[in-house]
Amino acid sequence: xxxxxxxxxxxxxxxxxxxxxxxxxxxxxxxxxxxxxxxxxxxxxxxxxxxxxxxxxxxxxxxxxxxxxxxxxxxxxxxxxxxxxxxxxxxxxxxxxxxxxxxxxxxxxxxxxxxxxxxxxxxxxxxxxxxxxxxxxxxxxxxxxxxxxxxxxxxxxxxxxxxxxxxxxxxxxxxxxxxxxxxxxxxxxxxxxxxxxxxxxxxxxxxxxxxxxxxxxxxxxxxxxxxxxxxxxxxxxxxxxxxxxxxxxxxxxxxxxxxxxxxxxxxxxxxxxxxxxxxxxxxxxxxxxxxxxxxxxxxxxxxxxxxxxxxxxxxxxxxxxxxxxxxxx
Amino acid sequence: xxxxxxxxxxxxxxxxxxxxxxxxxxxxxxxxxxxxxxxxxxxxxxxxxxxxxxxxxxxxxxxxxxxxxxxxxxxxxxxxxxxxxxxxxxxxxxxxxxxxxxxxxxxxxxxxxxxxxxxxxxxxxxxxxxxxxxxxxxxxxxxxxxxxxxxxxxxxxxxxxxxxxxxxxxxxxxxxxxxxxxxxxxxxxx
Numbered sequence: 001x002x003x004x005x006x007x008x009x010x011x012x013x014x015x016x017x018x019x020x021x022x023x024x025x026x027x028x029x030x031x032x033x034x035x036x037x038x039x040x041x042x043x044x045x046x047x048x049x050x051x052x053x054x055x056x057x058x059x060x061x062x063x064x065x066x067x068x069x070x071x072x073x074x075x076x077x078x079x080x081x082x083x084x085x086x087x088x089x090x091x092x093x094x095x096x097x098x099x100x101x102x103x104x105x106x107x108x109x110x111x112x113x114x115x116x117x118x119x120x121x122x123x124x125x126x127x128x129x130x131x132x133x134x135x136x137x138x139x140x141x142x143x144x145x146x147x148x149x150x151x152x153x154x155x156x157x158x159x160x161x162x163x164x165x166x167x168x169x170x171x172x173x174x175x176x177x178x179x180x181x182x183x184x185x186x187x188x189x190x191x192x193x194x195x196x197x198x199x200x201x202x203x204x205x206x207x208x209x210x211x212x213x214x215x216x217x218x219x220x221x222x223x224x225x226x227x228x229x230x231x232x233x234x235x236x237x238x239x240x241x242x243x244x245x246x247x248x249x250x251x252x253x254x255x256x257x258x259x260x261x262x263x264x265x266x267x268x269x270x271x272x273x274x275x276x277x278x279x280x281x282x283x284x285x286x287x288x289x290x291x292x293x294x295x296x297x298x299x300x301x302x303x304x305x306x307x308x309x310x311x312x313x314x315x316x317x318x319x320x321x322x323x324x325x326x327x328x329x
Numbered sequence: 330x331x332x333x334x335x336x337x338x339x340x341x342x343x344x345x346x347x348x349x350x351x352x353x354x355x356x357x358x359x360x361x362x363x364x365x366x367x368x369x370x371x372x373x374x375x376x377x378x379x380x381x382x383x384x385x386x387x388x389x390x391x392x393x394x395x396x397x398x399x400x401x402x403x404x405x406x407x408x409x410x411x412x413x414x415x416x417x418x419x420x421x422x423x424x425x426x427x428x429x430x431x432x433x434x435x436x437x438x439x440x441x442x443x444x445x446x447x448x449x450x451x452x453x454x455x456x457x458x459x460x461x462x463x464x465x466x467x468x469x470x471x472x473x474x475x476x477x478x479x480x481x482x483x484x485x486x487x488x489x490x491x492x493x494x495x496x497x498x499x500x501x502x503x504x505x506x507x508x509x510x511x512x513x514x515x516x517x518x519x
Binding site for chain 1: 347350353354356357358360361362363364365366367369372
């Protein structure tokens with residue numbers, strides 16, 4: 001009976017997480033377009049529903065009924081596989097992301113995470129790395145010069161930025177003495193890591209922007225010079241898979257920033273709010289920051305991207321490890 | 330010397346920590362919480378044109394309601410796209426008036442030359458601008474329809490509810506030397 005309950009709980013949580021993750025891009029597109037509009041002193045979508053609230057639904061219907069076109073010279077197997085490879089890792093990542101400690105409903109203690117791995121951080125960084133394969137396959141299989149250029153840029157960008165990203169979290173791991181995200185959050189109960197690791201946070205944030213392929217590092221899908229980069233040849237539902245994956249990566253990076261540097265579900269003691277609410281507030285703040293950045297900056301040039309990655313972020317992340325090491329001793 | 334070193338240092342620090350980007354961020358943040366400049370045209374509001382606006386043609390008439398036009402055909406002559414057709418007609422008093430005055434709005438380019446050429450102050454381009462049609466035959470406008478068209482805009486620049494028609498409902502009081510709306514009022518510039 002006990003094990004049945006436990007398995008049922010896990011399956012239930014899994015279903016809830018998957019449902020939320022599939023539904024999440026719908027409000028996010030609306031919010032993103034609204035923010036874009038207001039930053040440019042426009043109104044954004046206004047015509048479908050109240051203040052354009054039903055606009056994502058209309059967009060979803062449009063994407064669903066569009067022709068699912070595969071170019072004649074494309075590699076059909078890889079072309080169909082690529083959107084799925086791009087979509088799965090963001091879902092896998094959320095297995096390890098905790099949104100709270102645990103709550104008690106009807107006498108049953110429910111943990112607000114799917115799995116507490118002792119190498120959670122490593123798992124997340126590794127699984128997030130798989131997403132690149134989707135992008136590379138998409139560009140390669142499309143047999144289009146724009147798509148190939150986009151995926152080549154993705155390769156170089158991911159390799160350059162995964163290194164400072166990995167180094168920047170080492171400081172956090174050193175402070176928490178653990179790679180489990182739960183332990184990392186617990187270690188920040190008194191003081192958030194952003195206070196002790198401002199350099200690490202900065203490097204992680206910038207490298208995260210590049211990993212998410214957001215402006216100012218959206219060279220893989222630069223509309224201006226590459227058509228749309230790796231998803232130039234995609235249409236309909238396959239295209240929307242890439243979009244969903246992109247939004248989920250933004251959510252996942254915001255969640256990771258909150259967990260690693262902003263104390264997870266620990267709030268400011270003066271304002272009493274439930275821990276989950278604190279977490280969601282911080283999460284939405286960082287999602288907003290990502291969107292704010294997107295509509296402020298132009299795109300970096302390719303050589304600038306490389307020099308930022310190798311000449312700025314890598315030395316900074318190494319310095320961060322050194323400084324935290326010195327302070328640990 | 331020290332100042333130059335400090336300047337170079339601050340330039341280097343600015344490059345490493347992207348300080349110029351924060352300048353841009355603060356600007357977009359202030360934009361985000363400022364008023365929008367969007368005019369929700371077909372849905373909620375629309376804009377009254379200024380007096381100089383060249384919209385739908387109209388034919389003026391004098392105080393007794395007689396048409397000003399003397400059918401001299403100067404407008405038809407000067408029209409660069411030959412869209413005006415005038416057939417003159419002399420009545421029993423010996424006055425010349427147009428029997429037919431057709432304007433093909435589908436060909437008209439709204440240059441206003443007919444208005445400039447008119448010696449009798451009869452034809453002008455008014456404030457009405459919502460006259461799309463599904464059938465281009467409907468864009469042939471005759472004399473009586475032209476006489477019923479609204480005239481020049483008064484002050485202009487007002488934003489009025491979009492359900493009103495510029496043809497009939499909207500009357501803007503004429504004020505001499507009116508300023509109209511300042512479209513830059515919500516846009517902050519530095």
